[in-house]
Amino acid sequence: MTVKEPAAPESTFAATLAALRDALGDDAVRVGDAIGERPMTDWTRHGPTRPAALLLPRTTEQVARALMICNDARQPVVPQGGMTGLAGGSIPRAGDIALSLDRLAGVEEIDSAAATITLRAGTTLQTAQEAAAQAGFELALDLGARGSCQIGGNLATNAGGNRVIQSGTARDQVLGLEVVLANGAVLSSLNKMVKNNTGYDLKHWFIGSEGTLGVITRAVLKLQPQRASRHTALVALNGYEQAVALLRRLSTRFGNDIGAFEIMWPDFFDFGVKLTGTRSPFAEPHPLYALIEHASFDADDDGARFSNALTDALDESAIRDAVIAQSIADTRALWAIRECTAEFPVKLDPINFDVSLPIGEIGAFVDRCRVALDRAWPGNESYFFGHIGDSNLHVTVDGRSVPGVDHHDVYALVYDMLAPLRGSVSAEHGIGLLKREFLPVSRSAEELAAMRAIKHALDPNGILNPGKLF
Amino acid sequence: MTVKEPAAPESTFAATLAALRDALGDDAVRVGDAIGERPMTDWTRHGPTRPAALLLPRTTEQVARALMICNDARQPVVPQGGMTGLAGGSIPRAGDIALSLDRLAGVEEIDSAAATITLRAGTTLQTAQEAAAQAGFELALDLGARGSCQIGGNLATNAGGNRVIQSGTARDQVLGLEVVLANGAVLSSLNKMVKNNTGYDLKHWFIGSEGTLGVITRAVLKLQPQRASRHTALVALNGYEQAVALLRRLSTRFGNDIGAFEIMWPDFFDFGVKLTGTRSPFAEPHPLYALIEHASFDADDDGARFSNALTDALDESAIRDAVIAQSIADTRALWAIRECTAEFPVKLDPINFDVSLPIGEIGAFVDRCRVALDRAWPGNESYFFGHIGDSNLHVTVDGRSVPGVDHHDVYALVYDMLAPLRGSVSAEHGIGLLKREFLPVSRSAEELAAMRAIKHALDPNGILNPGKLF
Known part of the structure; x- marks a missing residue:
């Protein structure tokens, strides 16, 4: 059942397929058109590349047998889930076998x-x-x-x-x-x-x-x-330092009942208001906005403690203004502004960043980043927003506002600024295929060498998702 | 500075010491009586063994130079912290060099x-x-x-x-x-x-x-x-299932504001009451006791919600009785019963277990364990208690109540019962030197092989704490 003798590539692959069919059953090993579109790319739409075969094991034991066969044949395997990744980690290379977990579900x-x-x-x-x-x-x-x-x-x-x-x-x-x-x-x-x-x-x-x-x-x-009650507020702030102080103030009062602390710089906020066709709940513009959720286990919590905390903050000039959602419709309207990002792929040609930085350094980074972008590409349209409580900043540059500019140059400019701050080029999306080049921004040579040593120890033949991450 | 040529053991060690003195300075490399007692054993008092030398580096760079020298010389190194371990993980073997982190502090x-x-x-x-x-x-x-x-x-x-x-x-x-x-x-x-x-x-x-x-x-x-208010209660229960139900009930109402959920079986509770010279706050004995802490970020929390939750539980027969501490002295008196374990090393010859099990299985395990202990050694005095919210059970068998019995036999009896339940032989103390033999109770051959592969990848010469864990 295993292929141990070296053979000409084509006959090796045929023998591998035969062994896989033997182990998993014919219906669990697909080639050619039977593979379909889905295993060819993820939500980035990069690639798309048809894998050499698609495996659909139903049990852990079948996964084990499939990998044993591929390992003996030195056959690269790309594991695949829902194909919703944003870094290309599950996109096949030509010649890879895709191993789908679709059937190992429940x-x-x-x-x-x-x-x-x-x-x-x-x-x-x-x-x-x-x-x-x-x-x-x-x-x-x-x-x-x-x-x-x-x-x-x-x-x-x-x-x-x-x-x-x-x-x-x-x-x-x-x-x-x-x-x-x-x-x-x-x-x-x-x-x-x-x-x-x-x-x-x-x-x-x-x-x-x-x-x-x-x-x-x-x-x-x-x-x-389950958390039993949720309350949402949009808060106007005079700048980033005030945002960090408010985060600490609310955390001290509510611990991790603070369930969202989303910061929007005015460019993003105004664009979000425009895209959603709503109006800002504030009469005047402000330097910074925070969308904050309080979620408590107490079913009797009527939101009074949360609203009092914001009133206190206002009285002490710790915030500029606040609007508290009074209904489900209010809550949805506030969140719609933040979630206008869903429209980005349609309304913009987005060049996206998902970086992280120590929380205290994000404000200054945004300022410097904006200056650098404006110097490099005057007239660029860029939007800054982030999950500040998670140290996570998103930046989206509209490619349409920098015509003729190679996206790679935009990446390089932002990531180069991140390196001296020990920032991360990927807060939550991973490295995959698309950020490999920039991994050394966030990782030292010693760290990369240790990662490679572990990779070699666990996958000495390098069959698991080669070409990704490193 | 490094020793690369193989040499006779003694001259190799002398050369290693010389290289270490050169790298760290004479005062950071001690041998013989200058090593003192502390590096010879941990809180288990096992061993005690004097290491061949004691290193006291002041910087990360000195740690790096010391390990480079020892690695080149294939010299085993045992890293040491505060020597408070309970599994012998920092006890030297004869010939080991101890690397203390005492001076790399602050x-x-x-x-x-x-x-x-x-x-x-x-x-x-x-x-x-x-x-x-x-x-x-x-x-x-x-x-x-x-x-x-x-x-x-x-x-x-x-x-x-x-x-x-x-x-x-x-x-x-x-x-x-x-x-x-x-x-x-x-x-x-x-x-x-x-x-x-x-x-x-x-x-x-x-x-x-x-x-x-x-x-x-x-x-x-x-x-x-910082959590701003704390409230403590001792609750009487009719058995383990009621304890689990109460834990879920309170978690649903208070999330992780529940800061302790300590279960005491009657043997332990009665012994704790006796040892501390107090009286049970309950007029009659109960099948099981829970010491529960509620800790909130709300400085204005007067404990009414917590006490109402227990009153509701009593009204619904979800508990048998409850006592809520009304003062700091009350709180200390309740905790003193649970913390009588500090007296165990003095009052008993303790054979200690620090195991973990899925929360729902702990009650039945305690029952079976008691039967098995009584069958093997009638008249044994054993105490059961645990951090149930953490899935952690402690068992202490008093060695004085099983005279002539090899402690190893007691370990074997309990761990053998744990194996089929996928329990852990070490919830929080680690494996170190003392539980190596029982590691296969909790880990499969495949897991152990993978651990060894990683160990070999990161420490190919096996100089770091050899003889521990594996």
Whole structure:
């Protein structure tokens, strides 16, 4: 069943396919047109490249057998989830075999005593969220792609999303993980315990490794109680320092009941108001805006404490103004401004940045970045906004406002400014295919050498997602 | 400065020492009586063994030079912090060189905007806590050894302690880490950002690796706001299922404002009452007791919501009785019963277990464990208690009640019962020297093979803490 003798490339591949069909069944090994469009690219639309074959295993054991065969044949494998990535981490190269987790899907168990959910990797995030809600819990992980993205991909990329300030990233939700290594060995560490200090905590090697160290097949995630009341406010601020002070002030008063702290610079805010066809709730413009959510476990919380905290801040000149949503419609209208980014791919030719910086340095970075962009490309239209509580800044430069400029030059300008601040070129989207060139901005030569040593130890033949991350 | 030629053992060691003195200075390299007692054992008092030499580097660079020299000479090194470990992970073997982090100590920075503290590894936990408090924050990590244990050791062992139910283990506090590898390479990943997805998250390889993969030299830890009000209750329950239901009920109402949920079985509770010379606050005995803390960020919280929640539970027969501390003295008296364990080493010959199990399985495990202990050694005196919210159960068998019995047999009996439940032989203390034999109870052959592969990749000569963990 395994191919051990070296052979001419074509006959080797044919033998590999035959062995895979033998192991997985004919219907789980597709080639040519039968592969379809979906495995060819992710949400970046880069590539698109048809893989040499598509595998659709149904069990962990089938994943293990498939990898064993590919490893023996030195056949590169690109693991694929919901194909919603934004860094090209799951786009095949010509000749790669795509390993889809689509069929290895479903909720295996909800343990109400332990407050855990055990999921197969191909389960969509939304399915997992709904199962958790039905059992009276909440899965803290949430992101825009919830209907398509899969748990395996969420963990392989350490997805961020909407609730990081409150509950951390995908990594922070994981208690146990099952992973298949390149050689087919199954590491089934489906731990449900909060405390477990028995040797190296294997799950952390694989979370965020973008499919280069192993294929995630199952996971045990933490569940938390459902938050019972939510209140939203839009706050006007006189600048970035005031924003940081407000974040600390509210955190001190409410701990992690502060569930969102989204900062919008005026360019972004005005553009968002225009795009959504609404009006600013403030009579005059302000230097900075914060969209803040307070979410409490207390079902009787009427929002008075949150609104009092903002009134106190106003009385002490710690903010310039505030609007508190009084209805669901109000809340939606405020969030619509922030979520105008959904229209960016349609209304702009977006050159996107997803960087992170120490929270205190983001304001000065934005100022310097704007000056540098204006000096390089006068008339550029750029929008600054971010999840400040997560140290995450987004910048979108409209490519249409810098005609003839190579996008690569825009990337280089921003990332070069990030390097001396020890900033990260990828806060939440990963490195994948598209940011490999810029990884050394955020990682030292020693760190990269250590990563390569680990990669070699776990995947000596380099079959897992080659060409990604490094 | 490095020793590359193979030589007779003694002359090799002399040359290594000479190179170390050259690199670190004479006062940082001690041998013989100058080593003193402290580096010879930890709080288990096992060993004690005098190391061949004691190194006292002052900087990360000196740690790097020392490891480079020892690596070239194939000289085993045991990293040492505050020597408060409970698994023998820092006890030298004859011939080991001890590398103390004592002099690489101090708070480097508190970043109030990012809410982070940057610490050198040799800083005691208490020093770090006090620095955080002075800046108006709280360091979530807390454990009994706070005055002696060091941050480097806390992270190398992924320490647990008193606030895990609320804020997680030591690992969960870490944003950035600086580590020196066996070959002297410095991985300086002193990240302050919540989100950073740029390749493998190196810090997690080293946290909990018990000094076998690298020497931690500095760390960036998260800070959180100080909780402003605390309320404590002792609750009487009719059994373990009721305890789990109460934990879920209170979590749903208060989220992670529940700061302790300590379960005591009657044997433990009665013994604690006797040891502390107090009286039970309840008129009659009960099948199970829970000590519960509610800690809120709201300075105006008078405890009414917490006490109402317990009253509701009583009205609905979800608990048997409850006593709420009305004063600091009340609170101390309730905690004294739980903390009678501090007297165990004096009053008992304790055979201690620090295991973890899925929360829902702990009650049945305790019942079965008691039956098995009674069958094997009638008349044994054993005490069951645990941090149930953390899935952590402690069992202490009094060695005096099983005279002539090899402690190893007691370990084997309990751990053998744990294996089929996928329990952990070490919830929070680590494996070190003393639990190596039982590591396969909690880890599969595939997991152990993967751990060894990583160990070999990062420390090919096996100089870092050999004889520990594996």
